[in-house]
Amino acid sequence: MLKIIIPTIMLMPLTWLSKKNMIWINTTTYSLLISLISLSLLNQPSNNSLNFSLMFFSDPLSAPLLVLTTWLLPLMLMASQHHLSKEPLIRKKLYITMLTMLQTFLIMTFTATELISFYILFEATLVPTLIIITRWGNQTERLNAGLYFLFYTLMGSLPLLVALISIQNLTGSLNFLLIQYWNQALPDSWSNIFLWLACMMAFMVKMPLYGLHLWLPKAHVEAPIAGSMVLAAILLKLGGYGMLRITTMLNPQTSFMAYPFLMLSLWGMIMTSSICLRQTDLKSLIAYSSVSHMALVIVAVLIQTPWSYMGATALMIAHGLTSSMLFCLANSNYERTHSRTMILARGLQTLLPLMAAWWLLASLTNLALPPSINLIGELFVVMSSFSWSNITIILMGTNITITALYSLYMLITTQRGKYTHHINSIKPSFTRENALMALHMTPLLLLSLNPKIILGFTY
């Protein structure tokens, strides 16, 4: 695992020592090389995890998330080139350093064995993200957004620290590899109910659960493009990953403790999807769509069946790529019109046909068109929730319909129709932007050929 972590840390001296005209080239190239190294982790020969040391391991759940993380860094760097072009050199290097620091913490989080180390790195990802959102965001609301983001996550995760330490007290070790062999049922008592709550609330806030999701639209909308990409693609999945890891220790309380959260998620996914139909702000629409997809993941994790775990993992990877791509597309609009309002940049198909193709593909994967992995994820989740309770099919079906509705609404508003007169002087698409979209879309389409690698450890 050090073969990935040390090169990522070394990206920081690389940025500071590069010449002015080489910083983007150097960092993008080397981060692409690092992502190629991480691809080798996807080859998991047996159902056991690949243990690299006492501190780092990789199993079929964390390997796809790790590959997604390393894949996203070059994409983030490519996407940030334009809005940082006018800044002084030191600020550009600071920005890239923040992204690299965040990347290092994320890689270590996904491969940590000891749960306290996971917790420390989970919290550590907050600091670079906060700095990226508050320092390089574009509107004054970003200050409030940073505060909401920081405090929501910290309020949720401080009880998690206490809970992890009390579990360590109980079992003697928090090393994940050991705990999977220790697994006993938690005795039924009030304090164990609070233990369950303390463990899960941190990840519920991070996912986010419907009632605790207020930080997400603010943070996603106010963040610069790299911040939005990393938030949508990876940081939300940290919550899902944590939940998948920690629910193995929390039986049998989950069978009855999960009900309120299931209700909130099932209702919340419909509510947030419906809000998407009324949004005027493009980034806000994509942010609420993220909440809706993540609510599906929460439902899947709390039901705790093998199929639902497969669906959750697939949905996390698929949503990561799709959401990040949608944010890149929205950013390409924002860079041209300097506004996030959807109707200000409509009818783009006549002006930028290739970008319209990417918009089409992104919207189609967002609404979970077969045979993409989005469909595999959503289908598995719908099937397992149907077997858990027959009535949920109504809610799930409604959600799929509304998701299709707002994805097509977004597509039609931005692409079809007559363009307005004030955007016929926008710059054509850069090759960089087309490359960005292609690099998002290609893994998504290729994974539909072999989805086995992203189906997680219950395959």
Added chain:
Amino acid sequence: MNPLIFTTILMTVLLGTMIVMMSSHWLMIWIGFEMNLLAIIPILMKKYNPRTMEASTKYFLTQATASMLLMMAIIINLMHSGQWTITKVFNPTASIIMTSALAMKLGLTPFHFWVPEVTQGISLTSGLILLTWQKLAPMSILYQISPSINLNILLTMAVLSILVGGWGGLNQTQLRKIMAYSSIAHMGWMTAVLAYNPTLTMLNMLIYIMMTLTMFMLFIHSSSTTTLSLSHTWNKTPLTTTLILITLLSMGGLPPLSGFMPKWMIIQELTKNNSIILPTLMAIMALLNLYFYMRLTYSTSLTMFPSTNNMKMKWQFETKRITFLPPLIVMSSLLLPLTPMLSILD
């Protein structure tokens, strides 16, 4: 001040604290406290104006009261045990009185009212000495009598201090008052774990002193005493803005910076001793502290001005020399991976 006299007074302050920390006779400890108090008054009054006089008077009155209470506790202890050696305190009344006296010296709630006002009235350097060096002596006595302290009083004072330190600092813009409330809150954390594992109190004291030293050095460097003047640092030394950001986040207790280490260790120790609600409450109340640190970072480093600063700039005198700043900054931010080295404190 005449340098010779200043050196003598400073040495007396140091000597007083040393006497307190190294004595085994209660009377010598009391003498050390008095020596410390008398010698620090001229240091607090380095600038001669009514504000400093008021601050020094308040400080003198509270500390003298605390010393008298300490003497009474010592005498009661003498009556009940017949000897002057500092071991545990033999009488519960004496223990309570002694704890209150030391809490008054430290600035724990409900005896915290002097801390913001005194810190605000004196210069930055004197404030630095007040908030770091002066805490060493009372804390060392608390460490030594820790087996016999009434747990109820100690934990109540600790939790209330964290609460007051968090809430009180929310409405402040003066940097010295912010540091004072931060000191109250950190003292609360330190005393909370005193009964369970006093080594962690020492750890927290060490890291708190490092971080407070760093903060004060950075403030002295830009001669800024209000949030408004701190927001000018990006004009003068842009690097200082990053350093202020890192140190403030470390004081707020965010991983992966070293300010997280004492909080983590204290929460671990409390949880291992089966008190679960207490550390959760303490951790959540520390978020109040983090809020006003974040506000400081917002005005200093995280908002970029596209134009020159549209506030009145102060006269830029020659930059004061700051001692030892780079190692301090490194230690106050990057110490977390060295947590296993805690064993040296035993």
